Amino acid sequence: MSTNQLYAGYQSELVDFRLAFSRGGAYTAIVLVLLGVGLDYGQYPQQQFPFAVARVVVSMLIAGVVVVLYSAAGRRFAPWLTLTWLLLPQIMIAWMISQTEGVHSPYYVGLNLAIFASGIALPFGLWQNLVFGVLSYLLYVLACLFHPGGIEPLGTFIVNSLFLLFAAAASAVYTYFNERARFMLFRLKAEVAEKNAELEAINRKLVDIKGQMLQQEKMAAIGTLAAGLLHEVNNPVNFCLMAIEVAMEEPQAKESESLTECLVDAKQGMQRIQHIVSDLKTFAYRKPGAEVEGTPFMFEKALDSSIRLTAHELRGVKVTRELPADTLVLGDEAAIIGVLINLFSNAALAMRKAGTTAPAIHTTVRWAEGRLHVTVRDNGPGIAPEHLARVFEPFFTTREVGQGLGLGLSISYAVIERHGGQLFAESELGQWAAFSFDLPRAE
Structure with missing residues (x-):
C-alpha cells in the first residue's frame, strides 16, 4: 500500500x-x-x-x-x-x-x-x-x-x-x-x-499445489499400472487375435454364418481391449522432458478416447456430439483426455444419482477467434447456486465420503489454464449443467 x-x-x-x-x-x-x-x-x-x-x-x-x-x-x-x-x-x-x-x-x-x-x-x-x-x-x-x-x-x-x-x-x-x-x-x-x-493467498496456492501433487502421484501410479498392463495384456490379446484370424480362415467357419459372427464379435472384443489399454497409457503416461503443452493433436481423437475410457460409467447415457471438420489443436493430449473423463464421469454420476429420465450428454465443439471452444452439457439435476462458485475449489465435493477427494475439477481448471483458456461452469438447477473450455489452434 x-x-x-x-x-x-x-x-x-x-x-x-x-x-x-x-x-x-x-x-x-x-x-x-x-x-x-x-x-x-x-x-x-x-x-x-x-x-x-x-x-x-x-x-x-x-x-x-x-x-x-x-x-x-x-x-x-x-x-x-x-x-x-x-x-x-x-x-x-x-x-x-x-x-x-x-x-x-x-x-x-x-x-x-x-x-x-x-x-x-x-x-x-x-x-x-x-x-x-x-x-x-x-x-x-x-x-x-x-x-x-x-x-x-x-x-x-x-x-x-x-x-x-x-x-x-x-x-x-x-x-x-x-x-x-x-x-x-x-x-x-x-x-x-x-x-x-x-497469507490467505499463499494458503490458497498451497492448497492448489497440494491437490496437484496428489493428482500427480495418482497419475504416476496409473502410468506404472498402464505400462504393466500394456506389456502383460498385449501379448495374450495379440495371440488371441491371431488365433481368431486363423479360425476365420477355416472352411467350417466360412460355411457357418453364426460361427463367423461369433468370431467377428470375439475379434472386436479383443480390439476393444487393445484400445482401452492404449488409451489408458496415453492418458496417464508422459515422456520425461517432452514439451507436451506444445504438441498438436486431434481433439476428436481425444474425445473418442475419453468416451471409450468412461464407457462403463456412460451405460444408459445417450452421448452425442457436434464437431467441425478440423479439430487440430495445440496442447497436452493426455491432460485434455483427463479433463474430458472428469466431465463425463461427473455428469454420469450426477444423473444416475438423481435418477434422470433419458440421461444424455451432448458435446458441442466450434472454432472462434483462433481457439476451439468445447461445451459438455448434460440434462441432469444441475448444480445448486451456492455450489456453482465452489466447484473448482480443491477438496470441495458433494459426493459421499469415500466417493471422491474433490480434486478432479480443480485439476481440470489448472490444466485448461495452462493451455491459455478458462474452464467455467453454468447450470440451471433441476434442468441442466454445462462445462465449457477452449484450446489453442495448432498452427
Whole structure:
C-alpha cells in the first residue's frame, strides 16, 4: 500500500472516529452541565435559578449540535462542530465567573477541565485544540473584566491565567502525540490486514499445489499400472487375435454364418481391449522432458478416447456430439483426455444419482477467434447456486465420503489454464449443467 493510499484511508477512518467521539462527548457534556446544578446549590444558592436556566439552555444548544452531527454536513464539519459545542459550556462558565466572585470564582476549574478533556479524550487536531485553548483563556479574561471587582487581585489573576495557558499547551502536546499514535495504530492495522491477505493467498496456492501433487502421484501410479498392463495384456490379446484370424480362415467357419459372427464379435472384443489399454497409457503416461503443452493433436481423437475410457460409467447415457471438420489443436493430449473423463464421469454420476429420465450428454465443439471452444452439457439435476462458485475449489465435493477427494475439477481448471483458456461452469438447477473450455489452434 502506497503512502498516499495509506494516508487517504487514515483520513477516512479518522472522520468516522472523530464523529463518533464528538457525539459521545456531546452527550457527556450535556450530563455534566446539568449535574452542575448541585455545584450551584452548594456554592451560590442565591444564583441557583438563573444558573439552572443557563444550564438548560446550553444543554439544548449542545443537543442541537448533536442533531447536526448526524447529518451529511455534520460528517464533513465534525471537528468545528465539536469545537462549537465545547465552547458553549465555556461561555456559560465565563458568564458564571462574572456573576460570582470573578478571579476567585471556583468555576474557573471548569475551564481547565474542558481544555484537558479536549486534548486527552477528544480526537482534536493540533490547531483546533490550540484555538480552543486560546478562546477559553480569552473568555476567562472577559469574565474577569466584566466582573464588578475587575481583575483584582492581580496576582491571583496572573496565576489562574498561567494555569489556563499551561493547560492549553499541555493539551496541545497531548493532541499532537495522540494524533501520531492513532496514525501509527492505523498503519499497523493496515500492514496486518495486508499481511493476512498475502497469507490467505499463499494458503490458497498451497492448497492448489497440494491437490496437484496428489493428482500427480495418482497419475504416476496409473502410468506404472498402464505400462504393466500394456506389456502383460498385449501379448495374450495379440495371440488371441491371431488365433481368431486363423479360425476365420477355416472352411467350417466360412460355411457357418453364426460361427463367423461369433468370431467377428470375439475379434472386436479383443480390439476393444487393445484400445482401452492404449488409451489408458496415453492418458496417464508422459515422456520425461517432452514439451507436451506444445504438441498438436486431434481433439476428436481425444474425445473418442475419453468416451471409450468412461464407457462403463456412460451405460444408459445417450452421448452425442457436434464437431467441425478440423479439430487440430495445440496442447497436452493426455491432460485434455483427463479433463474430458472428469466431465463425463461427473455428469454420469450426477444423473444416475438423481435418477434422470433419458440421461444424455451432448458435446458441442466450434472454432472462434483462433481457439476451439468445447461445451459438455448434460440434462441432469444441475448444480445448486451456492455450489456453482465452489466447484473448482480443491477438496470441495458433494459426493459421499469415500466417493471422491474433490480434486478432479480443480485439476481440470489448472490444466485448461495452462493451455491459455478458462474452464467455467453454468447450470440451471433441476434442468441442466454445462462445462465449457477452449484450446489453442495448432498452427
